[in-house]
Amino acid sequence: MPGFSQANELKSWTELATHHKTLSKDIVLKEYFAKDPQRFEKFSRVFKNEADGGEILFDFSKNFLTEETLDLLVKLAEESGLEKLRNDMFAGEKINFTEGRAVYHVALRNTSNTKMEVDGKSVVDDVNAVLEHMKEFSEQVRSGEWKGYTGKKINTIVNIGIGGSDLGPVMVSEALKPYGDRNLKLHFVSNIDGTHIAEALKDSDPETTLFLVASKTFTTAETVTNANTAKTWFLKTAKDDSAIAKHFVALSTNESEVTKFGIDKKNMFPFSDWVGGRYSVWSAIGLSVCLYIGYENFYQFLAGAHAMDQHFLKTPLKENIPVIGGLLSVWYSDFFGAQTHLVAPFDQYMHRFPAYLQQLSMESNGKAITRDGKYVNYTTGPILFGEPATNAQHSFFQLLHQGTKLIPTDFILAAKSHNPVEGNKHQRMLASNFFAQSEALMLGKPDSEVKAEGAPEELIPHKTFLGNRPTTSILVDKMTPAALGALIAYYEHLTFTEGCVWNINSFDQWGVELGKKLAVKILGELDDGKAGEHDGSTSSLIEAFLARGKL
């Protein structure tokens, strides 16, 4: 435990509160840029990705910060024990103390094969053995050497998993679609809603479909139910249980449940309990990605994340990119009263990125109890949301520009498009929006300008934009596997930094357990056709469902 309980007991927190009083009255971003021609240089950082030589430019200069702010925020990180907690994570210490586990997803992408241990035992060989298995298997499937039970090549992959066993694989395979094998059809089935599995099966042929049952625990009701439905569907045609080995593999930590399900141990890709669900795309859970983009690209994805890990581990806090991102988030949440964090990728392939980040951020830092068991005296994890731009501009950006809420926003763009159609015209239009939005959010539009445009007097207030909305712009060279890996690792370490300052355990998820237990009880009542003891609303709703939903 760190030497404090509540973050607002720290000296730097009090100093930040005093600093906030003056800064919040004074800061007008456009004036700060006019006053300081070096502002961009001071508050932007370039990440050099050793994995593929690419760069990512993080421009923090359009945020509410001065050199004094940054110094105080860095002091806050130091006082909160960020360096120790970070080093403990990289040393395999059990920093997820409520579950007695190490937090070691960084060991899954240890492409430099650095010594990494848990309980004094190296994990490097085990991690590499699973990667080797993934390589061999993905090459066999992609080449057609791996055959279905009737001797045909696999052309459809159905990943069955939910939460961390779904969001990472689906997001990454969409984001890296340009690297995908288009002869492989991918389906991701997560929802218990029968529609999800039914639609995937309608589109599949049992002779050529491979099911990946992805579940860390292998006890998640949705996944086990969907996997059993898939097995029944498969056996209806295949008839023989021995055919399962060619069509079902498991990605899991739970060997006994996997074998009980009927999947052979040799078709199981294991990982360890020190991999949290929301950090598991780097593990065997990423097999769908590996199959789709090929092992070399998957390895580059890991290497890019590893490069960001090394940056996070070794760079002084003031230059440390994810640390700055995390501290800014604390700054907005706890001193400016921001409730949200918007992430808008200017990249259609990244359309599931905000959904992925929702789990990463909100499952990690949606907590209110400090590491020593007290209720926090301040606000913690923001509500993260987002949609790809430019689509988002044509819907909810209205609230960003003219609403009453402060919404710290990240914009992400890759300079080089994978599809430079029409002589790159689309890309230039996309990029022009990326620049225009952050500029407009900062500059606003004063009433004098609206007036000069000839707007009638009564419309002037409606057409005026106050501006001074903070944004972080993230410019990637090209969205390669290594760039995406680094970008995800950036958000992971940003989330880590926030959780450390707030002194909460970012690595458990007890909050999702309650709903699961209650649902099991009510399922029994639905099976019996009668509502049990509930409040008036719940019983009436159950009765109404039973009356209307009869098959």
Ligand SMILES: O=P(O)(O)OC[C@H]1O[C@@H](O)[C@@H](O)[C@@H](O)[C@@H]1O
């Ligand atoms: O991978 P399994 O064990 O099926 O869990 C899937 C998801 O379940 C949820 O309840 C949470 O625990 C998530 O963190 C997890 O990613």
